[in-house]
Amino acid sequence: MTGKTTxxxxxxxxxxxxxxxxxxxxxxxxPAYSLDDALKLEAVQKxxxxxxxxxxxxxxxxxxxxxxxxxxxxxx
Numbered sequence: 001m002t003g004k005t006t007x008x009x010x011x012x013x014x015x016x017x018x019x020x021x022x023x024x025x026x027x028x029x030x031p032a033y034s035l036d037d038a039l040k041l042e043a044v045q046k047x048x049x050x051x052x053x054x055x056x057x058x059x060x061x062x063x064x065x066x067x068x069x070x071x072x073x074x075x076x
Contacts, residue, residue, distance in 0.1 A: 003031070007041060010065070011048035018044055018060035 001024040009016045018041060022031035033041070040059050047055035048062075056062050 001025075009041060009045050009048065011045060013065050014048045014053065014056070015063045015065055016044050016048060016056050016060045017063075 003022045003024065005020060005022055007018050007020055009018060020033055020037040020041065023034060024031050044056045044059045047053075053062050
């Protein structure tokens, strides 16, 4: 049996949403990713770490994270 889910990968100021399938079976390691999905998640993480947003964007949606409060105001 399989099910779809969205994984979030954060590296620095970037976050990617990547759709993957989970495999459910009677084993102890259930649910698990397929090898292709595991490699896809790893590729997205490496691309974000290098700042390659277009590379990460091939596998999912990429977001830039910004704080709502500037750092100078947060300290007060």
